Amino acid sequence: MAQSPVHFFSHGSTMMLGEESASATYWKACGDLALANNIKGVIMMGAHWDARGTNRVDVSMNATPAKSPVAYVHPSKYVDYKLNPDLATGTKVIATLMEKGIDARGNETFDWIHDTYLILIRMFPDGCPPTTIVSMNARFDPHFHAQIGSILAPLRKENYLLIGTGGAVHNLYRNHWLQMLRYSDNFAQPSPPDIAMLEFRQSVEDVFLRNRGGPALKRAVVRLMKHPQFRDAHGTDDHFMAACFVAGACGEDAQDQDAVLGAEDWELVNMCNSQFTLGKWPKQVAAQ
Template identity: 75%
Template sequence: MPRPPIHFFSHGSTMMLGEESASATYWKQCGDEALAHNIKGIVMMGAHWDARGTNRIDVAMKADPAKSPVAYVHPSKYVDYKLNPDLKTGKRVIDMLNDAGLDARANETFDWIHDTYLILVRMFLGGCPPTTIVSMNARFDPHLHARVGSVVAKLREENYLIIGTGGAVHNLYRNHWWQMLRYSDNFAMPVPPEAAMLEFRQSIEDVFLRNCRAGMKRGALVNAVTRLMKHPQYRDAHGTDDHFMAACFIAGVVDASEGVADDGCVLGAEDWELVNMCNSQFTVGKWVSQTA
C-alpha cells in the first residue's frame, strides 16, 4: 500500500474557490495524484472551527452537513457539491485522541465551512472522498495541535491523505480589501506586500524546507514551526492564531510519520492576495510504496 504525502495548504480568501490561480492548479494536481493512488479518505484540520475547553477537540460527525455560504463566489461553484463525511473514520479518530489523553468529542451539529470544502472542491471536483474534519482547540496552543497531528498520523499508514488548511501569512486586519470589494479582483497588487509579511513568508518557507530532509532529528519540524509563533513578525503576519494551528497540526503529522520528511518538502505553488495575504502550498514527502 502506498503512503501519501502530507499537505499544509493556505486556503486564502473565499475568492480562491471561484478564481483560477497557481494554488488552484496545484490543489487539483494533488487531488488527481491522490485519486490515482486510491486514497482511503481525507483527514483535515481547518482554521475556522475550534472547540472550547481544556484539551478539547471536536470531530465532525453530522451525517448530512450543510455548507456555510461563501462570499464573493458564485453559488454554482459550490452549492451542488456533495459533501461526504466519513463517520466511521470520525469515530476512530475520536477514540484515538481519547486514548492519547485528549478530550475528543463527536459534534453532530457542525456544518462545514469554506476553509475545508474550498480545498476539497478544488482538489476533487468530480466528487468528495470520504472526509473527516478535526477541530482546533480554542486556546490555540501550538504544541497541543502538533500532538493532535501526531496521533492521527497513524492513519497515513492506511492510505489516508492528511491535510491542514490555514495560512502562511493570513492577517485580515492588514489586507487591502478595496480592489476585491470594488472590482472583484483579489489578486490586484497596487503596492508591494509590507516588509513584515515578506519576512514571515520567507521564514515559514525556510522552516518547512530546511526541517524536512534526510538526517533531521525527529521533532525538528514541530520545534521549528511552533517557534515561529515567537518570530518578531508573527503578529503582523497572523493577527489571530487560528490560521497557524493547521501548520502546527501538520508538523505533528510529519514528525510522527517515519521517513516522510526524508523525502523533503516542496513549495508547490503560491499566490499573493489582497496585497498582504500570502497563500503558500507545502507538500511534505511524496507518493512512495512501503516496499520501495
C-alpha cells in the first residue's frame, strides 16, 4: 500500500529561516511534493519541547498558538505566517498513543517554537497545512522516541507527512559564534569542522542510507547514542530524539524504502544540517 515518506530535517540555527541555503531549497521541494500529493496534514516532533514524567508525551492542542520569537531573523520572515493547528488530528494522535500504553496528553497552552515553524515556513511558504506537534519526553530515551514513531507510522498510509526536526550534528557548546554575532554570517567556515563532528556526521549518513527503514534502522539510530563521538556532536540529547522518532516512523519494512541525503549545510563551523528523506510519494514514484 502506498504511503507518504518520512523526513529527518536538521533545522540548524535560527538563521536558517532568514538565509538562503541548500537545505532551504530542499525543504521547499519536499513541501511542493507533499502538496502535489494532496497531503492530509503534518505530524511533527521537534527538539525544543519535552514533557516530564515516565512514559509521557504532550500533543499540541492550542487552537491559537503564538510563535516564540526568532533571534537573528527579521520579523517579516515569520510574524505574519499563519499557523494551522490540527486539533482533530491531535485528538486522533492522543487516542492512538494512549491505545498503545503511552501517557499522551493534550496541551492547550503550548506556543510553537522555531524548530517546527521554521521548517513549515520553508516547506509551505504560501500557507501552513494542518499540523500536529508531538513533544519529546524529558528522559530522552531513544527507544521510547522510536516507539512513538512506530505507533504513529500507520498514519503515513492515510497521507499524513511525518517529520522529525532536530540535528545531525548539533552541539551549541562546540559552535563558533563570532562570525554570526559580528557579521550575521552563519555559514562562515574560517576553519574546518572538528574531526569528531565529521566522524559523527558520516556515521549518521551511513546509518540512514544503508539501513533505509525497518528494525535495522531503529537499532542503528539508537546505537548512534553510544558512538564515541556522540557527545562531541550532541552536547545534549534533545536534538537527536527526532532522529529516533523518524527511525520508528519508517515502519517495519525496509524493502521498498528509498533513502536520500537531499541537502546539507554546515553552520557555525561545527553544526552539520543534514536533510534526509526515507520513502517516496506515490506521484513521485509514478513520474519516474
